[in-house]
């Protein structure tokens with residue numbers, strides 16, 4: 001069925017595409033950190049923290065990316081990977097209707113891995129949002145649902161992966177090639193690793209059922225394994241722990257909110273009670289809901305910086321796999337701030353996303369002109385030696401990168417009108433919706449929570 005889809009996709013493009021004559025010498029490596037906020041990075045680097053980010057930012061080019069509201073992660077990551085905005089690419093949020101998350105079947109444009117496949121360029125994608133079910137690509141794809149088809153909750157039954165209950169249907173469509181299932185499932189970190197790793201206290205005390213570390217580490221280990229052993233020319237990794245932890249713990253990081261809580265140990269509890277009375281359908285599981293001691297507040301203030309330290313170690317591990325001719329881009333889909341409505345209760349998304357470029361193809365240094373969110377797609381395509389579409393609204397940022405020209409095609413919008421919706425049989429959708437409720441992205445009936453100023 002999926003092979004049929006990809007044939008259909010190719011047939012829908014009026015122009016035939018051949019690999020162009022602008023092949024770069026090195027690999028293009030993109031690390032997406034959901035919700036990474038530049039102010040946290042700058043502040044921690046000033047304190048002598050985050051050694052890998054400090055090195056990358058001092059040697060490379062940095063900027064911000066302007067993203068448009070509503071700032072919802074699946075929309076932005078699909079825009080980055082395709083070069084098209086949501087009205088064109090078709091992903092309008094986390095879920096549409098009740099209890100139905102968006103999937104790759106909703107995406108109406110080519111993404112960089114589709115373009116690479118067409119050009120015969122091997123690509124690696126690990127964890128990128130809205131990749132389930134996979135399109136058969138030239139290369140390897142761990143979709144965003146692979147981890148949801150796994151037991152990700154706190155106490156993982158070590159027999160689960162070997163048990164009969166882990167049937168074919170559980171992981172159908174979650175990894176390409178399907179033979180990589182054995183490889184990836186063997187890389188899921190054990191409870192012992194999580195308890196001895198950098199964030200054991202978070203793993204233990206996380207208020208929602210799934211701490212992001214197990215998922216992020218799975219994405220990273222698969223990425224390391226394939227990038228280190230296989231010839232791929234483009235590699236994309238997605239990590240989401242910063243976003244999840246920031247939603248819940250941002251108020252403790254904010255000086256003003258922390259001071260208010262120190263002055264009145266019951267203020268947060270009262271505010272939460274009042275908020276829940278006004279919002280009976282709220283599904284978020286808030287941490288620290290009682291009387292708060294100074295120590296509670298000081299410890300809670302470490303959650304966000306600690307997950308940034310994990311991200312820095314992720315970048316260190318990616319750097320260890322790079323060659324001198326490679327190029328690395330690190331970017332986020334939005335920044336963070338206190339919720340403008342409930343600053344004591346949670347963090348919310350901010351329009352300025354993080355951007356960093358480092359390595360062989362980078363010509364600029366220091367702070368460069370801000371990017372528009374639609375610049376990312378065409379820039380990635382041109383950097384990878386792939387044709388850019390004429391109907392993309394953004395521009396190739398050849399002021400940041402040394403790009404030796406690029407070919408063009410008319411469009412990368414595909415005709416998917418006749419494609420039937422993918423039947424979603426796996427339990428991964430159910431687990432994903434459970435997590436989205438815990439983070440307050442959807443209400444109890446699975447409907448997306450719409451508030452233009454409190455994007456999730």
Ligand SMILES: [Zn+2]
Nearest residue numbers: 035243247456
């Ligand atoms: Zn978020």
